[in-house]
Amino acid sequence: MKCLECGYEKEIDQNAILCPKCGGLMEILVEPPKDFSFDSLKGRGVWRYQRMIAGEYKKIVSINEGGTPLIRSCNINKNMYMKYEGVNPTGSFKDRGMTVAVSSAVSNNYKTVIAASTGNTAAAAAAYASRAGIKSFIVLPKGKVALGKLAQSILYGTTIMEVEGSFDVAMGAVMKLYKDLKVVYPLNSFNPWRLEGQKTIAFEITEEIGVPDAVIVPVGNAGNIYAIWKGFTELVKAGVTEKIPRMIGVQAEGASPIAKAFIEGSQSPLFTDNPETVATAIRIGKPVNWRKAMKAVRESRGTMLVVSDNEILKAQRDLARKEGVGAEPASSASLAGYYKALDRKIVYPDEKVVLILTGHSLKDPESMGKAETKRILINPSFIEKIILEEVNENDGS
Numbered sequence: 001m002k003c004l005e006c007g008y009e010k011e012i013d014q015n016a017i018l019c020p021k022c023g024g025l026m027e028i029l030v031e032p033p034k035d036f037s038f039d040s041l042k043g044r045g046v047w048r049y050q051r052m053i054a055g056e057y058k059k060i061v062s063i064n065e066g067g068t069p070l071i072r073s074c075n076i077n078k079n080m081y082m083k084y085e086g087v088n089p090t091g092s093f094k095d096r097g098m099t100v101a102v103s104s105a106v107s108n109n110y111k112t113v114i115a116a117s118t119g120n121t122a123a124a125a126a127a128y129a130s131r132a133g134i135k136s137f138i139v140l141p142k143g144k145v146a147l148g149k150l151a152q153s154i155l156y157g158t159t160i161m162e163v164e165g166s167f168d169v170a171m172g173a174v175m176k177l178y179k180d181l182k183v184v185y186p187l188n189s190f191n192p193w194r195l196e197g198q199k200t201i202a203f204e205i206t207e208e209i210g211v212p213d214a215v216i217v218p219v220g221n222a223g224n225i226y227a228i229w230k231g232f233t234e235l236v237k238a239g240v241t242e243k244i245p246r247m248i249g250v251q252a253e254g255a256s257p258i259a260k261a262f263i264e265g266s267q268s269p270l271f272t273d274n275p276e277t278v279a280t281a282i283r284i285g286k287p288v289n290w291r292k293a294m295k296a297v298r299e300s301r302g303t304m305l306v307v308s309d310n311e312i313l314k315a316q317r318d319l320a321r322k323e324g325v326g327a328e329p330a331s332s333a334s335l336a337g338y339y340k341a342l343d344r345k346i347v348y349p350d351e352k353v354v355l356i357l358t359g360h361s362l363k364d365p366e367s368m369g370k371a372e373t374k375r376i377l378i379n380p381s382f383i384e385k386i387i388l389e390e391v392n393e394n395d396g397s
């Protein structure tokens, strides 16, 4: 393991979450098995790739996460693929990280876990803690969590603590608590063990279609883009593949500290105290993993893009109405970013591009309700007339 901030190195240690010297982010430097090949693997989902996941697990806490569909576009561009993470057990990619982090926690005898969240991490943490039979605490920004996600946390039976202010306030409180009180195991993505699970997205994509030219990822707390890049780099190290896709991160205009740094050529993020966007999952002004995200984007020769809320909502409708795929707003930022990347010739129509659709549309019913549609209160005897009128209109007759 190596600290990204001060360079301190130590042997693999599942109790190491932050650097013991400076409190910075730790990277897990995996030496992949030399004889690794996809052909020899058994089972499906995250643990199919256990040989590539660092750490030792006395107990595995799993709800059959991962193994998500990679859906080829029919109507937007046939070279575009959508990795549909919304069909994970709690409806987002967080489940991949949570199975590894919670397994790590119980294997190291932790009895209590905690996470700050915009909603998805909370739902996943609560579900996996329940599955493990351990206690969970969740810290949420009050009034800023989408209804479906809040309802999940309530159902899974976690203890919900709400703070005034943005997600960053909640995140700061959890990091401080972890530093002061080491007995509570943190499940946010500053925990590098969680990212070991999330990197399996790269393995699944490669196993199914080979290494794409680019991968587009919505960026919030900025762990996932690094995790996916890490997965691709480890396949190269293992000798399974030869290239790494360009990692393209997308942030919402009102919450874009990393993307703005790229645009302005700054080496460090331009934090904001009041992040704002319709995509509540990425309404984050001070992403804890910014160093990791910037490393992934730079080393893969990718880039970061900013998209507006209107572009996000249009992309959400396009995913639903052109591809039949329901994604929450943060996930739809991937398609908004794809459109922008095509427009700016950052990617080309004939390139194989994978969009990571991080969470299910049902997470955020309010955002779905923002899409306009025909909705008619009708006397049943008029239904036939309306249908015939519409069908004739569409036939041009």
Ligand SMILES: Cc1ncc(COP(=O)(O)O)c(C=O)c1O
Binding pocket: 092, 120, 121, 189, 218, 219, 220, 221, 222, 223, 224, 225, 281, 282, 328, 330, 331, 358, 359
């Ligand atoms: C649905 C969804 N998409 C994207 C993200 C951003 O991922 P990351 O924080 O790893 O950048 C999150 C949460 O952070 C999320 O819940």
Ligand SMILES: N[C@@H](CCOP(=O)(O)O)C(=O)O
Binding pocket: 115, 116, 117, 118, 119, 120, 121, 122, 187, 188, 189, 190, 220, 221, 223, 281, 282
């Ligand atoms: N969108 C996230 C924000 C927290 O990110 P994490 O990856 O650090 O847990 C959420 O769903 O809470």
